Amino acid sequence: MEIRQLQYFVKVAKKQHVTQAAEELHVAQSAVSRQIHQLEEELGVPLFVQKGRNLQLTTVGKKFLGRMEQILRDLDRAVNEAREFLDPEAGEIRIGFPHSLGINLLPTVVARFRQLHPNVKFRLRQGTYNSLIRDVIKGELDLAFISPFPEQNEYVSGDLLLREELYAIVPEGHDLAQMGTIRLEQLKDEAFVMFSEEYSLRNIVLEACAKAGFVPQIGFEGEETDTIRGLVAAGMGVSLLPEMALTEISQLQPAKVRVTEPQVTRSIGLIQRTGEKLPHVAEVFQAFLRDFTLGNKKSTS
Template identity: 70%
Template structure:
């Protein structure tokens, strides 16, 4: 069975006339008749029956028509997808990201990119560290902004975009709230507001506390930056958050203070599946992000 036979069959079925179909296809009427005849012989069933000067689909023809239309629609979609894959100025980019990067970094980067490439579409999926790795490997996303940057994962590769400092956040009435810097050990008796266990920021904070010589007493847990900030601002504990999570202000804002000992950092990277060629539209965006972050990091 040939693709041309399906195209001729569908055109005849829609126009109910071989001559009209041949005119629409810009081929000889005999070529259309021959292809329809060969298709019926191959299938072993009549697809059309006469209806005056026209043709109408037989019950078998109607069944075959629905399947044939689906095949051609899928083929057209596949061709369009391939064209978009090869076109850096169109198509769709599927990006995964953690919540902490969806507050400021990701929206600003996408906004700048869309200003130069308005026809590019984005599909955004938020997830925790392990969810992002899994969805990347399963092909659900093309790229993932991730923290911490996974140096030891053989299945993925990427670029380290930046290293960011985490700051202590305190209730406004905390005894240390007016300090410009503090040592983390000074908070060993405080109750901590922590991210839940699936979040990488929790591991970073726990490791920093271990280096400071204590295990934090966890009073509350949350899964959103706004929740953590709000609970601390309400006096329910202390926490550590990335600097970019403290850019926005709200009526319930904690006080942020730099930690001098130990210094608490997190790495942020952009990763993809190792050894796999990205769609050109995703590769163009990846290159833009790398240049964008390199420029930001070099600014005084």
């Protein structure tokens, strides 16, 4: 059994199509088919069945895929660790992040870190709250920015980096657009533009509204901060967004108003798998991030 066979098998399992897998692997389709056939012969069981133009994993194939993905991840990590031993400055960091932190925080810290460590590579993956935690637990990510920070989770641990204020956003012509501050209850009769259910910011907004004594009327839903901001600016409703998501200027720009009763914040942290020994370069980045956020807290206090 060769590593190449396992790599081809995992790619075909993901694409469910030999031709598409071959294209991504930059090899001939016949080479992929041959390696899969040899692997099945060596194992003595079929790993795929034909379903129309696609291939689907058999029951054995699904179990085999889970094992092989972990083996290839471990192999990839072992290779990176060996390279880091020769040159710790040439490693790779696999890091996840939610969309709302990819607008400002992530690009800023990565750019600053690369000024100090120009040869370090980043493999980035955007995800939702639950998917980021899952990928850290599975070992597919070394670290993940996450919000809210999971205070109690036996499988992941990390650092609470900062707390960020959420602002009310309303259309420019709204009666509250020119107010310096508002109470959240002043929005109780408005239609809200909310994140979809899998996004953690939705729960933060719902909990804040509950504290203010009302259940928001949801008029529209979106999956990215840009979508929420654009819909509000277009007059489709109101919402609450983190300050970082409001720094970028766009053609459709809502009015931003501070909320004081209750003040709405979210926690932002960096997590890793509990008990996991991080690659050296990821530890360096982790320490850099602690200093970076600590410096920002001091400068704003």
